[in-house]
Amino acid sequence: MGITRQYSSKNEIDIVVHVAEDMDDQNRQRVEYAMMKATGIVRAYFDRFRCHLLIIGYNPSQTDWSSILNLVRQQDLNGQLIGVITECGA
Numbered sequence: 721m722g723i724t725r726q727y728s729s730k731n732e733i734d735i736v737v738h739v740a741e742d743m744d745d746q747n748r749q750r751v752e753y754a755m756m757k758a759t760g761i762v763r764a765y766f767d768r769f770r771c772h773l774l775i776i777g778y779n780p781s782q783t784d785w786s787s788i789l790n791l792v793r794q795q796d797l798n799g800q801l802i803g804v805i806t807e808c809g810a
Contacts, residue, residue, distance in 0.1 A: 732762055734777045734805040735785050739797045741772040751795050758791055759783060773802070 739751070748766045751774065755764035760782030767773040776788055785801060792799035 736802040737774045737799045
């Protein structure tokens with residue numbers, strides 16, 4: 721699972737959002753697609769080993785983490801921001 725747009729930029733930021741642990745595959749896929757419809761989001765996928773962690777990559781010139789967190793919560797999820805992922809050496 722996981723959806724990624726074709727373009728990528730070094731200016732992108734990835735965040736990790738904790739969601740309900742009992743979500744099934746169909747609902748996880750629905751959330752990924754809903755996230756990808758939003759302006760500025762370039763990646764949305766659930767961690768393969770920790771299915772309750774949603775990783776979202778976004779372009780900070782087009783959106784911000786608080787707007788993304790609101791989008792997650794609009795999906796009837798009690799999303800909580802865990803943190804930001806940075807590349808090694810960044």
